[in-house]
Amino acid sequence: MKRQFGKWCAWAMILGGLYMAPRVLGVFELNVLLGTAIFALFSLSLNLLLSFTGLLSFGHAMFFAAGAYGTVLVLTRLSGFPLLPLIGIGAAAAIGLALLLSPLLVRVSGHAFAMLTMAFSQIMYATVMKLSHITGGNDGISGFAIPSVSIPVVGVVDMALEQNFYYFAISILGLSAWVMWFFTRTPFGSIMVGIRDNPERVTYLGFSVPLSKAIILCVSAGFAGVAGSIYALFQNMVSVDGVLGPLSSFSPLINCFIGGLGTFIGPIFGTGIGTILLELMSAHPEQAQLVFSLVLIAIVLFLPGGVIMLYWKANTRWMAVRQNIQNRFFKRRIYE
Amino acid sequence: MNAIAVMLITQAVHGLAYGMLLFLVASGFTLIFGMMGILNIAHASFFMLAAYVAFQIMAWSGNFWLALLLAPLAIAFLGILMERVMLRRIRRFKLGKALVLFELMLTVGIMVCIEEAVKNIWGTDPQIINAPDALRGLIPCFGMTYPAYRLFIIGLACSILILLSIVLFKTRLGNIVRAAVQDAEMTVALGINVPLVFTFVFGLGTWLAGVAGVAAGPLLTVFPGLANQMLLDSFIVVALGGFGSLMGAFIISMFLGELTAFGVQFFPGYSTIILFGFMAFVLTFRPLGLFGERE
Amino acid sequence: MNDQHEPADHILTTRGLNHYFGERQVLTDIQLEIQRGTRHAIIGPNGAGKTTLFNTITGKYKPKSGRIFFKGKDVTGFKPDKLARMGLGRSFQINSTFAGLSTFQNLRMAILARRKIRFNFFRFLDKIKSVTTETDAFLRRIGLAAERNLPAGLLSYGKHRCLELSLAMAVDPELVLLDEPAAGMSREETHKMVELIRELTQGKSVIIIEHDMDVVFSLADRITVLHHGEILATGSPSEIKSNQEVKDAYLGEAEVGNAA
Numbered sequence: 001m002k003r004q005f006g007k008w009c010a011w012a013m014i015l016g017g018l019y020m021a022p023r024v025l026g027v028f029e030l031n032v033l034l035g036t037a038i039f040a041l042f043s044l045s046l047n048l049l050l051s052f053t054g055l056l057s058f059g060h061a062m063f064f065a066a067g068a069y070g071t072v073l074v075l076t077r078l079s080g081f082p083l084l085p086l087i088g089i090g091a092a093a094a095i096g097l098a099l100l101l102s103p104l105l106v107r108v109s110g111h112a113f114a115m116l117t118m119a120f121s122q123i124m125y126a127t128v129m130k131l132s133h134i135t136g137g138n139d140g141i142s143g144f145a146i147p148s149v150s151i152p153v154v155g156v157v158d159m160a161l162e163q164n165f166y167y168f169a170i171s172i173l174g175l176s177a178w179v180m181w182f183f184t185r186t187p188f189g190s191i192m193v194g195i196r197d198n199p200e201r202v203t204y205l206g207f208s209v210p211l212s213k214a215i216i217l218c219v220s221a222g223f224a225g226v227a228g229s230i231y232a233l234f235q236n237m238v239s240v241d242g243v244l245g246p247l248s249s250f251s252p253l254i255n256c257f258i259g260g261l262g263t264f265i266g267p268i269f270g271t272g273i274g275t276i277l278l279e280l281m282s283a284h285p286e287q288a289q290l291v292f293s294l295v296l297i298a299i300v301l302f303l304p305g306g307v308i309m310l311y312w313k314a315n316t317r318w319m320a321v322r323q324n325i326q327n328r329f330f331k332r333r334i335y336e
Numbered sequence: 337m338n339a340i341a342v343m344l345i346t347q348a349v350h351g352l353a354y355g356m357l358l359f360l361v362a363s364g365f366t367l368i369f370g371m372m373g374i375l376n377i378a379h380a381s382f383f384m385l386a387a388y389v390a391f392q393i394m395a396w397s398g399n400f401w402l403a404l405l406l407a408p409l410a411i412a413f414l415g416i417l418m419e420r421v422m423l424r425r426i427r428r429f430k431l432g433k434a435l436v437l438f439e440l441m442l443t444v445g446i447m448v449c450i451e452e453a454v455k456n457i458w459g460t461d462p463q464i465i466n467a468p469d470a471l472r473g474l475i476p477c478f479g480m481t482y483p484a485y486r487l488f489i490i491g492l493a494c495s496i497l498i499l500l501s502i503v504l505f506k507t508r509l510g511n512i513v514r515a516a517v518q519d520a521e522m523t524v525a526l527g528i529n530v531p532l533v534f535t536f537v538f539g540l541g542t543w544l545a546g547v548a549g550v551a552a553g554p555l556l557t558v559f560p561g562l563a564n565q566m567l568l569d570s571f572i573v574v575a576l577g578g579f580g581s582l583m584g585a586f587i588i589s590m591f592l593g594e595l596t597a598f599g600v601q602f603f604p605g606y607s608t609i610i611l612f613g614f615m616a617f618v619l620t621f622r623p624l625g626l627f628g629e630r631e
Numbered sequence: 632m633n634d635q636h637e638p639a640d641h642i643l644t645t646r647g648l649n650h651y652f653g654e655r656q657v658l659t660d661i662q663l664e665i666q667r668g669t670r671h672a673i674i675g676p677n678g679a680g681k682t683t684l685f686n687t688i689t690g691k692y693k694p695k696s697g698r699i700f701f702k703g704k705d706v707t708g709f710k711p712d713k714l715a716r717m718g719l720g721r722s723f724q725i726n727s728t729f730a731g732l733s734t735f736q737n738l739r740m741a742i743l744a745r746r747k748i749r750f751n752f753f754r755f756l757d758k759i760k761s762v763t764t765e766t767d768a769f770l771r772r773i774g775l776a777a778e779r780n781l782p783a784g785l786l787s788y789g790k791h792r793c794l795e796l797s798l799a800m801a802v803d804p805e806l807v808l809l810d811e812p813a814a815g816m817s818r819e820e821t822h823k824m825v826e827l828i829r830e831l832t833q834g835k836s837v838i839i840i841e842h843d844m845d846v847v848f849s850l851a852d853r854i855t856v857l858h859h860g861e862i863l864a865t866g867s868p869s870e871i872k873s874n875q876e877v878k879d880a881y882l883g884e885a886e887v888g889n890a891a
Contacts, residue, residue: 206715
């Protein structure tokens with residue numbers, strides 16, 4: 001009962017905080033917050049593969065990029081396309097890519113999966129560069145206007161306003177994160193974890209491992225696409241190095257590891273810590289990545305459970321202390 | 337001799353030189369993977385770091401040969417440190433299946449760390465290492481002239497290849513290493529100190545990458561992005577050549593070197609797509625034959 | 632031969648199965664007929680090809696030649712998951728559970744398979760009460776209720792073995808293949824295991840590989856002796872015990888004395 005209450009309080013605080021953010025924060029801080037949220041969703045979608053299926057992808061940025069390019073290409077070529085379906089197109093582009101690759105990807109795991117995804121993202125990089133008359137190549141596409149949204153009761157909402165776009169983006173991101181969390185809690189989610197632990201046994205229980213993996217891949221890719229789509233709108237540009245550069249696939253992985261493997265919310269913590277680090281290092285931006293990589297190495301070596309383990313450890317220690325106090329003061333009274 | 341033939345032969349020598357460098361890097365990569373099951377993403381970063389260390393030694397002493405001797409040793413020392421201090425530590429965590437993920441991520445961290453450290457110390461501008469005077473200029477041979485430095489690289493790589501073959505195929509140590517590549521557990525059962533052999537192989541692999549890095553210095557421009565290209569190319573070599581297979585690595589390296597040399601002229605831009613596409617198919621359909629996931 | 636109808640009382644029939652590992656022939660002309668509702672033991676020395684036979688029947692290996700009929704249907708070349716959905720279960724010689732998940736979660740996976748809940752993305756698993764109750768009921772039945780929330784990897788060997796068997800049985804297969812269920816167990820544990828097998832496999836068809844002759848003779852209705860990948864003899868336990876060829880090849884020494 002008490003725990004339920006605490007949980008609701010936490011939720012109310014988070015939602016209230018996100019709602020109040022545009023009123024409290026300046027434009028710069030708001031943009032940092034939204035950027036963090038976008039990458040948190042990207043990391044969460046990667047974590048679906050990493051923590052729940054045990055597949056390490058070195059090329060997840062291709063789905064992010066598919067979402068970004070899908071949205072931007074449709075937006076710049078078809079005028080008058082509404083905003084929400086644009087995000088849907090981003091997701092659909094990423095899912096389409098995942099469907100295309102899944103016949104190959106579901107057959108492998110471990111190192112082979114990592115190398116294969118890396119190969120595919122390299123192919124995508126080369127393809128985007130090759131099709132520079134469509135994609136803009138290195139320069140990318142920029143300077144497009146975000147379409148307004150008309151809501152029946154409220155009226156037309158101008159998305160060029162930071163505050164409005166923030167509310168729009170944060171609700172899509174939050175909803176996506178919730179759907180993903182729900183996904184891990186469904187019967188299929190438990191099969192997903194089974195595949196991570198023992199694919200052979202899952203097969204002999206009568207579940208099709210390749211088909212399940214393909215579904216997980218599509219779901220993960222779809223949400224990466226949503227993140228990419230919002231990222232492109234938020235940045236108001238998409239370029240090959242921005243969404244497919246050398247670190248684009250690695251940084252969400254790093255976020256997952258820093259946050260903590262095997263949990264759902266770990267990547268959110270990891271992304272948050274990454275943002276805080278970057279802001280702390282803002283006076284020396286050229287050393288930021290160096291510090292980031294050192295943090296990653298330190299985490300892997302000394303805290304393999306990630307930052308979230310600190311919370312767990314502190315929690316268990318607190319429980320132990322409380323137990324101890326109870327033992328000392330209450331049990332003794334009973335015996336005396 | 338007509339101009340086209342000259343052009344083709346020159347191009348072939350270019351390709352051969354790059355292929356040899358690639359082989360030096362990829363052989364260490366494939367040995368480490370075959371033996372320890374570790375895909376060392378940071379391997380190509382050691383190659384790049386070696387070029388910078390050589391640059392620094394050259395800046396201090398001006399002696400290329402000193403750099404060729406010392407820089408690879410420094411790199412091998414770093415490699416051994418990485419194996420003994422870091423990789424060994426996480427092997428002790430009993431992570432089970434997740435060990436692969438942590439090992440990969442650790443090497444990713446080291447890769448990023450090396451790249452950023454290099455950027456911070458030497459900057460992002462390309463640096464130039466000059467070849468020693470003896471190796472500058474052209475050497476006439478069979479009615480043509482070849483750049484001396486490229487011939488030197490080919491000679492250097494060939495002698496290392498021969499040395500490596502002798503160590504691996506003719507000595508007791510080589511037998512142990514090859515046995516451990518085949519089946520590490522069995523080798524432990526035979527009472528051999530496998531961890532020590534692991535360290536040796538890791539040191540050897542990074543030393544080879546170091547030699548390649550120094551040798552590549554005067555040939556390619558030295559800049560932080562060097563690691564990326566080498567990493568992707570050695571990925572292809574390991575995937576296509578087969579894990580732990582030196583012969584496979586050699587053949588694919590030569591092939592890739594020539595393809596890079598000629599591909600630039602005949603199908604610019606598409607060679608990456610074709611290569612990675614091919615690699616993807618090999619990885620998918622023969623992951624056990626060419627790869628062998630460890631149980 | 633393909634459209635030959637198998638007798639309805641045979642749940643599984645194999646016709647002339649051959650399998651090779653490279654050049655080496657590991658299964659030679661295997662003819663098996665498993666009666667519906669019986670427990671059929673397969674015995675034979677190590678390396679006789681028993682586990683390979685299991686892997687072939689369950690679809691992990693595709694036989695080089697020969698056909699497999701399950702419930703009268705030709706299932707040669709079917710994948711393991713498809714066969715499992717048709718009602719063919721198996722357990723493993725080496726414990727193969729979900730070591731990181733709790734006993735309850737392990738068994739729940741099998742219960743999901745039993746209730747054919749496969750691609751359900753729309754409900755909270757915890758909110759599907761019937762699955763939870765059924766899993767808990769099964770846990771009580773196999774005596775692991777106290778270990779409900781313990782990760783399977785931390786169970787004692789005997790209990791882990793019991794979970795291994797239960798994972799196969801909880802799916803409610805029509806035919807189950809048990810690969811040395813009592814391997815590595817003490818006398819007492821073996822005894823418990825036999826009782827558990829007896830209880831869980833009631834009314835089902837079972838093929839069991841076992842080295843422990845006590846287990847074999849107390850459970851099996853029929854016995855097949857496998858030797859160097861070939862069937863040496865098939866018959867009732869008493870027939871096998873008195874078969875001279877079998878004695879020479881395999882039983883020979885102390886074991887048959889113990890059992891007799």
